[in-house]
Amino acid sequence: MSVRATTTGKQLVEPMYYDHPSESEAYRNKNQYTFGSELVVTPITTRKAYSTDMASTETWLPAGRYVDLFTGLVYDGDRVIKMHRSTDKTPVLAREGSIIPLDNSLVKGEVKNGAPIPDAIEVVVVVGKDGLFELLEDDGKAEEIDSIKFAKTPISYSQDKGQITIGPTENPLVKERKWSIRLPAFSSAAVGNIKSKSKIEIINDDNAIVIQITEPISSSDTIVIDLGTKPTLEKNDIKSRALQILDRSQIDHDLKWGVWQHFQEMKGMSNNVFMSRLRAFGMEEEVMDALLEVLLAQD
Numbered sequence: 432m433s434v435r436a437t438t439t440g441k442q443l444v445e446p447m448y449y450d451h452p453s454e455s456e457a458y459r460n461k462n463q464y465t466f467g468s469e470l471v472v473t474p475i476t477t478r479k480a481y482s483t484d485m486a487s488t489e490t491w492l493p494a495g496r497y498v499d500l501f502t503g504l505v506y507d508g509d510r511v512i513k514m515h516r517s518t519d520k521t522p523v524l525a526r527e528g529s530i531i532p533l534d535n536s537l538v539k540g541e542v543k544n545g546a547p548i549p550d551a552i553e554v555v556v557v558v559g560k561d562g563l564f565e566l567l568e569d570d571g572k573a574e575e576i577d578s579i580k581f582a583k584t585p586i587s588y589s590q591d592k593g594q595i596t597i598g599p600t601e602n603p604l605v606k607e608r609k610w611s612i613r614l615p616a617f618s619s620a621a622v623g624n625i626k627s628k629s630k631i632e633i634i635n636d637d638n639a640i641v642i643q644i645t646e647p648i649s650s651s652d653t654i655v656i657d658l659g660t661k662p663t664l665e666k667n668d669i670k671s672r673a674l675q676i677l678d679r680s681q682i683d684h685d686l687k688w689g690v691w692q693h694f695q696e697m698k699g700m701s702n703n704v705f706m707s708r709l710r711a712f713g714m715e716e717e718v719m720d721a722l723l724e725v726l727l728a729q730d
Contacts, residue, residue: 432467434567437576443467447491456491456511463490469529469564471497473514473522480717484679485515487720490522497524498557498616498664503638504672505616505664506728515676515721525615527559527664530586532566535611551609553641554586556595558617558662562588568604584650593624593658603650612642612656616664624659631656670694672725680718690714690722 432443445465448457463473471492479486492508499506500523506512514522525531535553536543548568556562566584573579583601588594595612617640625633625642634641648654673694677687690712697705706726710719 434576434581435468447471447493451493454491454493457493460489460491460511462488466523469525469531470500471524471526473524475514475516475521479518480715482681482715483515483676483717483721484681485517485717485721487513487515487717488522490514490524492524495526496559496664497526499524500555500615501638503616503665504725504728505667507730512727513720513724515717515724517679525555525557527557528562528588528590529555529557530562530564530588531555532564532586535609548604549608550605551611553611553613554595554597555613555615556588557615557664558588558593558658559590559664561590570604590661593660593662595654595656595658597654598648598650599653600650605650607647607649609647610644610654613639614642614658615639617658618663618665621659621662624657624662626657627655629654629656667725667729669697669725673722676718676721676725680721682715682718686712686714 436442443466446457447460447463447465448454450465451457460473462476463471466472473488473490475486475488477486477488489511491511492506494509497506497508498504501520506524516522531554533553533555534542534549535551536547536549537551548570564586566586568582569579580602582604584598587596597610615638622633622640625631627642627644629648630645632643632645634643642656644654674691677691680687690709693708693712709722
């Protein structure tokens with residue numbers, strides 16, 4: 432992204448209307464921004480509500496489907512939706528097909544200071560659409576960009592094949608590396624389809640599936656991970672997420688119990704009937720809005 436900024440003038444952080452100049456919502460949501468080519472971020476700058484113990488903000492999502500990388504909640508785009516978060520969270524959303532390489536060289540669980548060339552990288556891949564990303568690295572010695580001989584690592588994802596391909600690296604700066612792939616909101620039913628010629632370990636980790644390649648890979652080699660054809664994002668677990676909201680809400684206990692029982696009975700109930708009955712409980716507006724976020728996130 433730094434190279435992109437230097438060569439094209441497209442900055443790391445930009446308002447939404449830079450990429451969507453004809454969309455009126457891009458101008459209305461002034462706090463919202465794109466972070467590089469892959470992410471949409473919506474800072475929450477309002478006070479938290481007592482009734483939900485969460486703060487909220489309206490977020491405009493362009494057309495497509497998105498995953499919040501911190502919560503694993505999947506959203507349909509092309510609309511404005513009110514998002515609620517505890518004070519330690521910010522909505523950070525990646526569209527289907529996003530590929531995000533992250534420094535994974537950790538010392539006692541923390542990334543190394545000084546930004547040395549990573550000996551381990553974790554690649555976040557959001558399934559659902561094809562994706563392509565070129566990871567660029569340099570040794571930091573050149574003063575002019577035209578004189579830099581970049582290390583270039585292609586990372587691609589094919590939705591039809593369900594295949595992630597990494598490398599080989601051109602002009603590598605390290606001989607080998609540890610790699611892992613993080614799949615946020617990846618369908619748990621498809622985990623059994625994951626295959627690779629490399630030795631791998633599959634880990635369930637905080638709303639994501641992590642594929643850990645257990646041995647360092649030479650920079651001249653190609654990594655191929657097969658997820659099975661046309662993998663999908665997980666459907667949101669509405670009941671468990673509603674329970675989390677109700678559990679932290681500061682409302683009458685009997686009201687909580689009644690609303691929770693209503694969610695238990697939702698199977699087979701039409702959306703309009705369910706929503707009408709939910710409103711009839713007369714909950715505080717912020718609690719209702721938080722539940723609506725979960726209910727309406729996905730079609």
